[in-house]
Structures are given as structure tokens and as C-alpha cells.
Amino acid sequence: MNSRSACRSVVVVVVVWLGCFCQESWSRGPEDLEQNAAVQRFRSYLRIPTVQPEPDYGPAIAFLLGQAQEVGLAARVLEFVAKKPLLVMTWKGSSQQKLPSVILNSHMDVVPVEEEKWIYPPFAAHMDEDGNIFARGSQDMKVVGMMYLEAIRLLKARGWAPVRDLHVLWVPDEEIGGNDGWGKFAESQEFADLNAGIVLDEGHISYNQTYIVDYGEKAMWWLVIQAFGGTGHGSIYFDNSASENLFKSIASINAFRESQMNLVKAGIKPLEEVVVVNSVFLKSGSPTPDGFTMNIQPSVVEAGFDVRVPPVAEMGAFMNKRIAEEWAPKSRNMSYYFTVKTETKNGDVPVTIADDSNPWWTLLKKAVSKFNSTLSPEIANGASDSRFARMQGVSALGITAIQDVPFLIHSDNEFGVTISGGSGTEVHGLCHERL
Missing domain, CATH: 3.40.630.10 (Zn peptidases)
Incomplete structure (x- = not known):
């Protein structure tokens, strides 16, 4: 123009x-x-x-x-x-x-x-x-x-x-x-x-x-999820590795993300009424001067997500529960924290x-x-x-x-x-x- x-x-x-x-x-x-x-x-x-x-x-x-x-x-x-x-x-x-x-x-x-x-x-x-x-x-x-x-x-x-x-x-x-x-x-x-x-x-x-x-505006939750596990040789399998647990969470997050996006695409809800979640970083591996060590499974991995939550207490409570129980459950040796979280005492x-x-x-x-x-x-x-x-x-x-x-x-x-x-x-x- x-x-x-x-x-x-x-x-x-x-x-x-x-x-x-x-x-x-x-x-x-x-x-x-x-x-x-x-x-x-x-x-x-x-x-x-x-x-x-x-x-x-x-x-x-x-x-x-x-x-x-x-x-x-x-x-x-x-x-x-x-x-x-x-x-x-x-x-x-x-x-x-x-x-x-x-x-x-x-x-x-x-x-x-x-x-x-x-x-x-x-x-x-x-x-x-x-x-x-x-x-x-x-x-x-x-x-x-x-x-x-x-x-x-x-x-x-x-x-x-x-x-x-x-x-x-x-x-x-x-x-x-x-x-x-x-x-x-x-x-x-x-x-x-x-x-x-x-x-x-x-x-x-x-x-x-x-x-x-x-x-x-939507509440701004900048979420970091961490997964922990034993380190091991890259040639073997062992259950509940850090990477495995994080990828389970990412799969759950992506499924939720798609469900929210489909509501918007179908015209059921406007963008302002759904939760938006997008992956912003993935941190894993043992770095070397020219890349990563390829035969070591990492003991700690983490991922960051930009999450935007509609400004009502009920939606905030729903998302807090989902994060704690599905996206980063302690039962899978996982934890999480927020670098930014818009929140008030009553949740609204x-x-x-x-x-x-x-x-x-x-x-x-x-x-x-x-x-x-x-x-x-x-x-x-x-x-x-x-x-x-x-x-x-x-x-x-x-x-x-x-x-x-x-x-x-x-x-x-x-x-x-x-x-x-x-x-x-x-x-x-x-x-x-x-x-």
C-alpha cells in the first residue's frame, strides 16, 4: 500500500x-x-x-x-x-x-x-x-x-x-x-x-x-518443562529416559494445541476464547565444539512454551491442573516453572x-x-x-x-x-x- x-x-x-x-x-x-x-x-x-x-x-x-x-x-x-x-x-x-x-x-x-x-x-x-x-x-x-x-x-x-x-x-x-x-x-x-x-x-x-x-488480554504464561532421567549409552534402551518423558509431554501438548486450533478453524470459538500454546525452544544433549555427543542419552532435557490463557479464573485453574497432571507430572520425573505468569490472587x-x-x-x-x-x-x-x-x-x-x-x-x-x-x-x- x-x-x-x-x-x-x-x-x-x-x-x-x-x-x-x-x-x-x-x-x-x-x-x-x-x-x-x-x-x-x-x-x-x-x-x-x-x-x-x-x-x-x-x-x-x-x-x-x-x-x-x-x-x-x-x-x-x-x-x-x-x-x-x-x-x-x-x-x-x-x-x-x-x-x-x-x-x-x-x-x-x-x-x-x-x-x-x-x-x-x-x-x-x-x-x-x-x-x-x-x-x-x-x-x-x-x-x-x-x-x-x-x-x-x-x-x-x-x-x-x-x-x-x-x-x-x-x-x-x-x-x-x-x-x-x-x-x-x-x-x-x-x-x-x-x-x-x-x-x-x-x-x-x-x-x-x-x-x-x-x-x-490473555494471561501470559511462559512455561518451561523439565524432564529428568538416568544417562546411558546411545545404543541401549531403558525405560523413562528424560527424552522419552519429555516427548510424551510434547505429544500431549500438541494434541491439546490442535484441539484448540480446530475450534477456531471451525468457527466454534474466536481466537480470544481459546488457549494458545506454541513451542518456543527445545534444549537437550551434550554439546561439543562442532555439534553434540551422539552416543550419550541426556539426563536432563527441557522445552519452553508460550501459553496464552483467556482471562477467567476457571480457565486458569483448568490449565494449572492440566500442566501439573498431564504435561509435567512428577510421576514421570518431571517438573516445571514459569518465567512469566500473569496471575492475581483470585485467579482472574x-x-x-x-x-x-x-x-x-x-x-x-x-x-x-x-x-x-x-x-x-x-x-x-x-x-x-x-x-x-x-x-x-x-x-x-x-x-x-x-x-x-x-x-x-x-x-x-x-x-x-x-x-x-x-x-x-x-x-x-x-x-x-x-x-
């Missing part, structure tokens, strides 16, 4: 919920996209390679602090875990009352790349003749963070100011579970002091004038109310109706930092205000569209609402 035309259907500046959007026609002028200041800032941020598993957040923080100073936002850096900074930008509201604040969240880290599969270097932020900008993070989710800043820049230029406080967060480690970023932040006094009323976070690419809004994973009983939802719906768009509330299959806010009792909704572009999150040749020459949004109202 030509990104210039796609831009015309994109909500170019995102502050949805700061108020009721009023769409108006505006243009940045006939300047070449290469010279467009917003595009330059976006590309500069994309060129900072905050790549998991060893991101260097220092350059990103330095760049963003410079942006905060340019825009005129107060900024402070918090660090709950060494070398994992969290940046809070604040636009103070004018109210003397302690109104609930609005938080716009963006994570700085990006997933790894296989550079040889990319048309252009993944951190060059190359822009082609159609205005498509190729870079890791151009959809997930550096683009969203920069859209926040461009929206605020525009609002300040127009003389608009909020009544309630607005905070823009730039957080680490979302792509590896977020425990050292939002996880620590959500439990801190610093978070409590923000008096958050609503958190806006990343969501889906949307299509056909309908914005997908994530009001909750909290969701945000996505109807008119929630005033934040009502304002969002009113906002998008200004340009003939609607909302489609969904349970997200993936995870985001929103879950940490919800577990603290704070409403959180995930929406990426981009429409009608290819979905390339975590994919090769990820590209984003230029933020130029299309529709702009003036945001007002929500920060004035005393809800």
Missing part, C-alpha cells in the same frame, strides 16, 4: 482520550518528506537500536530527554532495576483539584531481527519513494510514542492546555515480559503518586474505519470495562465518531504493559491509531508510514472532564 494514501486514513497524532477528537484538514506544506521535522524525529528514534536481549537504553533516554526539553515537558528518570530506566514526561494540568491523570504509555525496547532477511538495514530507518520507513519499531511501538509527542507538540502550538495532568511514559523490557519495567513501576510509590485514571497503551493495526481497542486477570458505564470509554467512542469511525472492543491475544495497570485497579485500553497498513509487528521488513500531509486531530475535552 502507498503510505502517503494510507496516511489519509490514519489518526496521525494520538492522544485519544485526552479528549473528543475534532478532525480538521491541515497540511505541513509541500516540503519534501526528507525535510519534514516530524519525520526526521521519528527516524532518529528508530535508529537507536534498543534490541532485546541486551538493549542499551542510554542513547534512547538521552534522545527522549532532548525531545521533552524541546516540547516543554517536565521529565524525570526512574530506575527500579539497574540499567533499565523508565522515563516519565509530565504536562501539568491547570486544575487545583487532584483529578485522575491520563497516562500515555510506550515501550522503548524492540525484538531482535534477522538482518539478512531485510530489504534495508533494520536500524537505518530507510524511507522509500512511497514514504514507507523501514525499521524495527516502526509499528511496535516506537511509532506510537513519537505520535504522542507530535500530538502534544501540535496542541502546545495551538495554545491548548490540559486541566488534568498528562504523563507520557517510556518504559523498558516490555518485549521480555515487563517485570523489571512496568512490573516494578506499578508497585511503586511513584506510580501511586501519579493518581492514574486511565492508561493508553499499544493495540492492533485497525482496518475499515473501525478501531480495535484491547480492553483486556482483570479487564477494563468497555461500554458506556465506563466514562473513559464513552469519551473515546465520542472522539472517533467525529470522523465516522467506530470501536471494536477485543481481548488481546498478545500481552502488553497494560496488564500491570489493570492489576492495580486502573483502567487501561490498548489502541494504536493506525489504519489500513500491513500488519508487520515482529516481522521482517517492518515499516511504518510517514506522519505527514494527512488528517490531523485536535484533542480537547477529556483533560477538562471532571470524571
Whole structure:
């Protein structure tokens, strides 16, 4: 798709919920996209390679602090875990009352790349003749963070100011579970002091004038199963070897996986209502400098699985029982643990109310109706930092205000569209609402 035309259907500046959007026609002028200041800032941020598993957040923080100073936002850096900074930008509201604040969240880290599969270097932020900008993070989710800043820049230029406080967060480690970023932040006094009323976070690419809004998400269980057994020569059989026991479990897991997939394929259930389980690693054998020892049966083997569970206590209990009794039973010399497990005390994973009983939802719906768009509330299959806010009792909704572009999150040749020459949004109202 030509990104210039796609831009015309994109909500170019995102502050949805700061108020009721009023769409108006505006243009940045006939300047070449290469010279467009917003595009330059976006590309500069994309060129900072905050790549998991060893991101260097220092350059990103330095760049963003410079942006905060340019825009005129107060900024402070918090660090709950060494070398994992969290940046809070604040636009103070004018109210003397302690109104609930609005938080716009963006994570700085990006997933790894296989550079040889990319048309252009993944951190060059190359822009082609159609205005498509190729870079890791151009959809997930550096683009969203920069859209926040461009929206605020525009609002300040127009003389608009909020009544309630607005905070823009730039957080680490979302792509590896977020425990050292939002996880620590959500439990801190610093978070409590923000008096958050609503958190806006990343969501889906949307299509056909309908914005997908994530009001909750499946529980994220990153499961590691281990099997133990005696070691022995590769030429003999013995019962209950570690590999044998693990393969029995993998067979059971694959059968369950197929049953869930068939429900979706048959149209019996949507994807958001079934458990998703996928194998992500298998670790076994005795390594040598050029391979593995071929005549030794390993005494320990393990496998990792990305499991996504619908956010209801009954489903969580069902899966806990299945894992303990079928997938990793002690009777087969097996054990398991979770590197990440979204769970609350009562077993439910909290969701945000996505109807008119929630005033934040009502304002969002009113906002998008200004340009003939609607909302489609969904349970997200993936995870985001929103879950940490919800577990603290704070409403959180995930929406990426981009429409009608290819979905390339975590994919090769990820590209984003230029933020130029299309529709702009003036945001007002929500920060004035005393809800």
C-alpha cells in the first residue's frame, strides 16, 4: 500500500482520550518528506537500536530527554532495576483539584531481527519513494510514542492546555515480559503518586474505519518443562529416559494445541476464547565444539512454551491442573516453572470495562465518531504493559491509531508510514472532564 494514501486514513497524532477528537484538514506544506521535522524525529528514534536481549537504553533516554526539553515537558528518570530506566514526561494540568491523570504509555525496547532477511538495514530507518520507513519499531511501538509527542507538540502550538495532568511514559523490557519495567513501576510509590485514571497503551493495526481497542488480554504464561532421567549409552534402551518423558509431554501438548486450533478453524470459538500454546525452544544433549555427543542419552532435557490463557479464573485453574497432571507430572520425573505468569490472587486477570458505564470509554467512542469511525472492543491475544495497570485497579485500553497498513509487528521488513500531509486531530475535552 502507498503510505502517503494510507496516511489519509490514519489518526496521525494520538492522544485519544485526552479528549473528543475534532478532525480538521491541515497540511505541513509541500516540503519534501526528507525535510519534514516530524519525520526526521521519528527516524532518529528508530535508529537507536534498543534490541532485546541486551538493549542499551542510554542513547534512547538521552534522545527522549532532548525531545521533552524541546516540547516543554517536565521529565524525570526512574530506575527500579539497574540499567533499565523508565522515563516519565509530565504536562501539568491547570486544575487545583487532584483529578485522575491520563497516562500515555510506550515501550522503548524492540525484538531482535534477522538482518539478512531485510530489504534495508533494520536500524537505518530507510524511507522509500512511497514514504514507507523501514525499521524495527516502526509499528511496535516506537511509532506510537513519537505520535504522542507530535500530538502534544501540535496542541502546545495551538495554545491548548490540559486541566488534568498528562504523563507520557517510556518504559523498558516490555518485549521480555515487563517485570523489571512496568512490573516494578506499578508497585511503586511513584506510580501511586501519579493518581492514574486511565492508561493508553499499544493495540492492533485497525482496518475499515473501525478501531480495535484491547480492553483486556490473555494471561501470559511462559512455561518451561523439565524432564529428568538416568544417562546411558546411545545404543541401549531403558525405560523413562528424560527424552522419552519429555516427548510424551510434547505429544500431549500438541494434541491439546490442535484441539484448540480446530475450534477456531471451525468457527466454534474466536481466537480470544481459546488457549494458545506454541513451542518456543527445545534444549537437550551434550554439546561439543562442532555439534553434540551422539552416543550419550541426556539426563536432563527441557522445552519452553508460550501459553496464552483467556482471562477467567476457571480457565486458569483448568490449565494449572492440566500442566501439573498431564504435561509435567512428577510421576514421570518431571517438573516445571514459569518465567512469566500473569496471575492475581483470585485467579482472574482483570479487564477494563468497555461500554458506556465506563466514562473513559464513552469519551473515546465520542472522539472517533467525529470522523465516522467506530470501536471494536477485543481481548488481546498478545500481552502488553497494560496488564500491570489493570492489576492495580486502573483502567487501561490498548489502541494504536493506525489504519489500513500491513500488519508487520515482529516481522521482517517492518515499516511504518510517514506522519505527514494527512488528517490531523485536535484533542480537547477529556483533560477538562471532571470524571
